[in-house]
Amino acid sequence: MHELVARGLEVRYGAGEAQIVALRDVDLMVQPGQLLAVTGPSGAGKSTLLWALAGAVPPSEGTVGLAGTGLTDRTQAAALGVAIVPQGNGLASSLTAAENVVVPLLTAGVAADEAFRRTASALALVGLEESGNHLIEELSGGQQQRVALARAFAAQATVLLADEPTSDLDAANRERVMSALRAEAQRGAVVVMATHDPEAAEQTDGELHLDEGVATWRRPLGQPVRR
Ligand SMILES: Nc1ncnc2c1ncn2[C@@H]1O[C@H](COP(=O)(O)OP(=O)(O)OP(=O)(O)O)[C@@H](O)[C@H]1O
Numbered sequence: 001m002h003e004l005v006a007r008g009l010e011v012r013y014g015a016g017e018a019q020i021v022a023l024r025d026v027d028l029m030v031q032p033g034q035l036l037a038v039t040g041p042s043g044a045g046k047s048t049l050l051w052a053l054a055g056a057v058p059p060s061e062g063t064v065g066l067a068g069t070g071l072t073d074r075t076q077a078a079a080l081g082v083a084i085v086p087q088g089n090g091l092a093s094s095l096t097a098a099e100n101v102v103v104p105l106l107t108a109g110v111a112a113d114e115a116f117r118r119t120a121s122a123l124a125l126v127g128l129e130e131s132g133n134h135l136i137e138e139l140s141g142g143q144q145q146r147v148a149l150a151r152a153f154a155a156q157a158t159v160l161l162a163d164e165p166t167s168d169l170d171a172a173n174r175e176r177v178m179s180a181l182r183a184e185a186q187r188g189a190v191v192v193m194a195t196h197d198p199e200a201a202e203q204t205d206g207e208l209h210l211d212e213g214v215a216t217w218r219r220p221l222g223q224p225v226r227r
Pocket residue numbers: 013014020022040041042043044045046047048049
């Protein structure tokens with residue numbers, strides 16, 4: 001089981017009097033198949049938690065582990081299948097949507113026909129089957145966000161961390177993206193999304209709420225949603 005576990009996670013930024021404690025003693029465990037929402041006000045530490053779970057932000061205390069292996073840095077975490085879709089989407093603006101999805105697959109050694117097949121199906125999953133040949137800079141913010149998600153879906157990650165994946169989307173595309181995230185979990189991925197969107201959060205299996213870096217379970221994983 002590739003469970004994702006954080007124990008006693010603390011992250012500090014800066015030094016001396018300017019130091020900020022962005023996360024305080026956060027514990028969580030997410031199993032394959034589960035979709036977790038991380039909620040909380042702006043500046044609460046949601047992105048910091050995702051980056052720490054991605055191995056990209058070193059904790060000042062505590063650990064992050066995947067299936068018992070401690071995550072040490074972003075390169076190692078990526079090699080273990082931990083993917084992150086950042087808030088600012090991280091796409092190459094002078095490449096097309098399809099190139100942004102297919103190039104990392106080819107670089108990772110996926111055979112060309114498989115890489116192009118996965119690219120077409122991931123773009124279709126986010127409703128962009130007609131936009132593969134468009135340059136990123138020609139797409140809207142919400143379309144770019146969906147390309148970034150398609151890139152992560154095509155990678156078939158073990159752990160998918162998505163920062164505000166529905167923030168720029170209309171209701172129809174939000175539902176499409178939530179279905180795709182659910183499908184990733186059903187494929188067996190661990191899926192964690194940071195969100196400000198209550199309607200997206202309530203479609204998940206659990207909600208971890210952050211406030212000034214302190215986490216509380218609003219809805220523990222494994223308990224049914226109250227409607
Ligand atoms: N690279 C950094 N250097 C210094 N401080 C940072 C850095 N990144 C985040 N912070 C600070 O850490 C705290 C948590 O920020 P973070 O981006 O994790 O919050 P967030 O909940 O994701 O906010 P938002 O909803 O606005 O994206 C904030 O006080 C922020 O100013």
